[in-house]
Amino acid sequence: NIVLTQSPASLAVILGQKATISCTASESVNKFGINLMHWYQQKPGQLPKILIYNEFSRAPGIPARFSGDEAELNFTLTIEPVEADDVATYYCQQGLTFPLTFGSGTKLEIK
Amino acid sequence: EVQLQQSGAELVRPGTSVKLSCKVSGDTITAYYMHFVKQRPGQGLEWIGRIDPEDDSTKYAEKFKNKATLTADTSSNTAYLKLSSLTSEDTATYFCTTSNNYGGYYFDYWGQGVMVTVSS
Numbered sequence: 001n002i003v004l005t006q007s008p009a010s011l012a013v014i015l016g017q018k019a020t021i022s023c024t025a026s027e028s029v030n031k032f033g034i035n036l037m038h039w040y041q042q043k044p045g046q047l048p049k050i051l052i053y054n055e056f057s058r059a060p061g062i063p064a065r066f067s068g069d070e071a072e073l074n075f076t077l078t079i080e081p082v083e084a085d086d087v088a089t090y091y092c093q094q095g096l097t098f099p100l101t102f103g104s105g106t107k108l109e110i111k
Numbered sequence: 112e113v114q115l116q117q118s119g120a121e122l123v124r125p126g127t128s129v130k131l132s133c134k135v136s137g138d139t140i141t142a143y144y145m146h147f148v149k150q151r152p153g154q155g156l157e158w159i160g161r162i163d164p165e166d167d168s169t170k171y172a173e174k175f176k177n178k179a180t181l182t183a184d185t186s187s188n189t190a191y192l193k194l195s196s197l198t199s200e201d202t203a204t205y206f207c208t209t210s211n212n213y214g215g216y217y218f219d220y221w222g223q224g225v226m227v228t229v230s231s
Contacts, residue, residue, distance in 0.1 A: 102156045
């Protein structure tokens with residue numbers, strides 16, 4: 001199984017500053033040159049919502065403040081500038097092989 | 112607009128089974144893979160498995176192979192998750208969600224979630 005190690009577990013960021021969340025895959029999630037790594041946002045008491053798919057593509061309606069990147073097997077979700085509405089838990093997920101797997105989540109708070 | 116409507120909360124006894132439904136509206140269920148995801152209180156997301164309603168083929172995470180059964184009814188555009196031999200470890204919210212059926216597999220539409228409480 002592909003293991004996704006997500007860090008940090010929690011993160012406190014000043015409004016307007018940058019938040020960076022990391023997700024390291026235990027093996028490649030690349031298929032035909034596309035990294036099949038996806039990111040979700042789950043606000044307290046709500047269902048998850050897709051933010052980024054295929055490493056860096058924003059889902060419909062997602063603002064440009066959210067971006068995805070990759071270096072080797074290390075994927076990052078960046079939120080800049082952070083807004084109060086971004087308080088949530090963020091998860092990465094690989095879509096290459098079954099079983100599909102999630103990272104353990106990063107809880108973002110406002111400092 | 113595609114919407115997923117899940118059945119209501121369940122309070123069930125240990126050792127019994129429960130069957131949850133997830134009805135798709137706004138599109139045909141055969142356009143997607145249907146997945147179910149588990150979230151225990153205060154915990155992260157855990158993929159249970161997926162069904163292809165086109166041919167009823169299924170894939171499960173190893174730990175759910177003897178716990179979960181996925182089925183689908185194309186006539187009612189509904190997917191089902193049956194959980195058997197319930198224990199307190201099965202107390203969780205269960206989400207249904209869709210992905211494409213050709214690769215990449217990210218979850219674009221989500222049901223509202225169903226809370227299952229296992230208690231005597």
